[in-house]
Amino acid sequence: MASSNRTLLQSSIVRKQIVAVTGLAMVGFLIAHLSGNFLIFAGPEAFNGYSKKLHDLGPILWVLRIGLIAALLGHVVLAIKLTGENHAARGGRYAVSNSRGDGGFCKKTMIYTGILILVFVALHLYDFTYRDKTGDPTIVEGVNGGLSLGLFGLVWNSFLQPWHSGLYILAMIILGFHLSHGIQSLFQSIGFFHDRYTPMVKKIGFALAILLAVGFISIPIYVNVVRTPHL
Amino acid sequence: MSKKINLTLKVWRQPDNRTSGRFEVYPAQDIDTDMSFLEMLDVVNDELEKEGKDPIAFDHDCREGICGMCGCVINGQAHGPDAATTVCQLHMRRFQDGMTLVIEPWRAKAFPIIKDLAVDRSAFDRVISAGGYISVRTGAAPDAHAVPVPKDSADQAMDAAACIGCGACVAACPNASAMLFVSAKVSQLALLPQGQPERDQRVVSMVSQMDSEGFGNCSNHYECEASCPKEISIKNIARMNRELTRAGVRS
Ligand code: FES
Numbered sequence: 001m002a003s004s005n006r007t008l009l010q011s012s013i014v015r016k017q018i019v020a021v022t023g024l025a026m027v028g029f030l031i032a033h034l035s036g037n038f039l040i041f042a043g044p045e046a047f048n049g050y051s052k053k054l055h056d057l058g059p060i061l062w063v064l065r066i067g068l069i070a071a072l073l074g075h076v077v078l079a080i081k082l083t084g085e086n087h088a089a090r091g092g093r094y095a096v097s098n099s100r101g102d103g104g105f106c107k108k109t110m111i112y113t114g115i116l117i118l119v120f121v122a123l124h125l126y127d128f129t130y131r132d133k134t135g136d137p138t139i140v141e142g143v144n145g146g147l148s149l150g151l152f153g154l155v156w157n158s159f160l161q162p163w164h165s166g167l168y169i170l171a172m173i174i175l176g177f178h179l180s181h182g183i184q185s186l187f188q189s190i191g192f193f194h195d196r197y198t199p200m201v202k203k204i205g206f207a208l209a210i211l212l213a214v215g216f217i218s219i220p221i222y223v224n225v226v227r228t229p230h231l
Numbered sequence: 232m233s234k235k236i237n238l239t240l241k242v243w244r245q246p247d248n249r250t251s252g253r254f255e256v257y258p259a260q261d262i263d264t265d266m267s268f269l270e271m272l273d274v275v276n277d278e279l280e281k282e283g284k285d286p287i288a289f290d291h292d293c294r295e296g297i298c299g300m301c302g303c304v305i306n307g308q309a310h311g312p313d314a315a316t317t318v319c320q321l322h323m324r325r326f327q328d329g330m331t332l333v334i335e336p337w338r339a340k341a342f343p344i345i346k347d348l349a350v351d352r353s354a355f356d357r358v359i360s361a362g363g364y365i366s367v368r369t370g371a372a373p374d375a376h377a378v379p380v381p382k383d384s385a386d387q388a389m390d391a392a393a394c395i396g397c398g399a400c401v402a403a404c405p406n407a408s409a410m411l412f413v414s415a416k417v418s419q420l421a422l423l424p425q426g427q428p429e430r431d432q433r434v435v436s437m438v439s440q441m442d443s444e445g446f447g448n449c450s451n452h453y454e455c456e457a458s459c460p461k462e463i464s465i466k467n468i469a470r471m472n473r474e475l476t477r478a479g480v481r482s
Contacts, residue, residue, distance in 0.1 A: 007435070007439055008435065008475070008478075008479045008482070010442075011435075011438050011439060011442055011475065012438070012441075012442050012447075012448040012449075013438055013449075013471070013472055013475045014475065014476075014479065015448075016448055016449065016450075016472075017472065017476065082448045082450075085447060085448060086405070086406035086407075086408070086447040086448055086450065088340060088445075088447075089339065089340050089341065089406055089407040089408070089445055089446055089447030089448075090338065090339065090340065090405070090406065090407050090447065091338050091339050091340040091341075091342070091407060092338040093338070094304060094307060094335055094338055095241075095243075095254065095333055095335060096304075096306050096307035096333045096335075097307040098306055098307030098308050099454060100308055100314075100403070100454065100457040100458060101452055101453045101454045101456075101457045102453075104452060107450065107451070107452050108405070108452075110450065181451075185450075185451040188451050188465070188468065188469050188472070189449075189451065189472060190472065190473075190476070191469050191470065191471075191472035191473030191474075191476060192469060192473075193465075193466045193469030193470065195466075
């Protein structure tokens with residue numbers, strides 16, 4: 001039995017299903033993350049308060065973090081392996097290839113958008129999770145009498161730099177591409193197909209991908225429009 | 232009304248799997264538009280033979296879209312430009328006078344080239360041997376109403392059973408994945424009462440044989456469904472994904 005379970009775990013289908021389920025978990029995280037981020041519109045107190053509440057979770061936060069890191073690693077490692085196998089399986093290349101499906105820029109670029117998102121995640125963690133939340137970068141000029149605004153201030157100042165906002169927005173557009181295929185595709189991988197509901201799942205998945213991307217992008221845009229936060 | 236057209240063919244020529252291949256250019260003159268694509272190749276081959284050249288090797292048998300032997304990629308599309316059509320059913324009236332057609336074999340690591348456009352699809356046979364059957368004693372056929380089958384299951388099993396195993400799904404898939412073929416074969420039995428006793432073992436064995444043949448993984452591009460001459464639905468792929476999870480949970 002043990003050996004048959006091992007073959008199952010090595011099967012192309014089960015490995016893809018792991019990519020699908022870890023992807024779904026990360027979509028769940030993105031929804032929670034964006035909901036929290038929206039508190040930036042409510043001002044520093046609400047935003048920093050939310051961040052503090054998360055940190056006060058202590059060990060629970062670490063369980064969630066480790067779960068998320070495991071999901072990310074599983075997703076990335078398996079997706080890279082599967083893509084490598086797919087390239088090998090192709091054999092010779094066609095001199096002419098002419099898609100008759102819907103072509104699908106997003107489908108073909110999943111591995112590239114995925115890798116770019118991974119790079120973004122590393123930079124993003126350095127930017128807003130790892131960096132000190134009390135020093136100079138957290139003081140928004142001309143607000144709060146020159147006192148630190150904590151994480152809120154750090155985020156605000158970062159987004160006031162055009163290159164920083166620009167890269168962030170670019171990363172979120174790439175995320176939107178990745179999710180626009182990813183969300184609807186994961187249902188097929190876990191075996192969900194229904195004549196009536198699958199077209200709906202596709203539409204909702206696509207809409208969710210756009211909503212998430214637009215939601216995240218709205219934050220740097222808001223910061224750059226408002227420029228001085230209301231306390 | 233039939234007319235005559237002239238075409239230029241760029242055909243993949245490869246003596247065997249160990250030798251590398253290349254494209255050769257041949258004229259196809261005075262082609263009757265009522266001909267099928269394979270008849271056009273016959274005409275070109277006659278000319279090649281007259282010139283003492285080696286005719287283009289291609290697979291075919293029934294020439295009426297039911298055996299699954301024929302197949303090649305024409306201008307980047309498996310079985311050519313028409314939907315739900317095998318290359319033997321494709322008519323030359325589909326092409327315009329003066330066109331250039333690039334004709335290539337199915338390209339997949341799991342389908343080694345035998346010669347020119349003919350590829351070795353015995354990987355499919357090995358997947359079937361791994362579990363694409365039911366083990367029953369033969370004898371007199373049972374009465375049709377002896378085993379009740381819901382209409383919907385019967386229809387879906389019939390749709391899956393329409394697969395002729397031509398390999399266009401593998402050829403069209405960017406990953407050379409055989410998921411559409413294997414899932415059709417898994418589905419046609421999983422949907423029917425006769426397939427139940429071996430249901431779990433079947434999907435596990437067939438998928439593991441599919442993997443070891445060197446086919447790629449499905450990444451939900453759905454080029455297979457769009458290229459399938461029998462319009463097999465990717466619904467079957469979702470079903471196979473489900474079947475495998477089910478087998479795993481029950482093992
Ligand atoms: S020759 Fe039989 S399907 Fe084309």
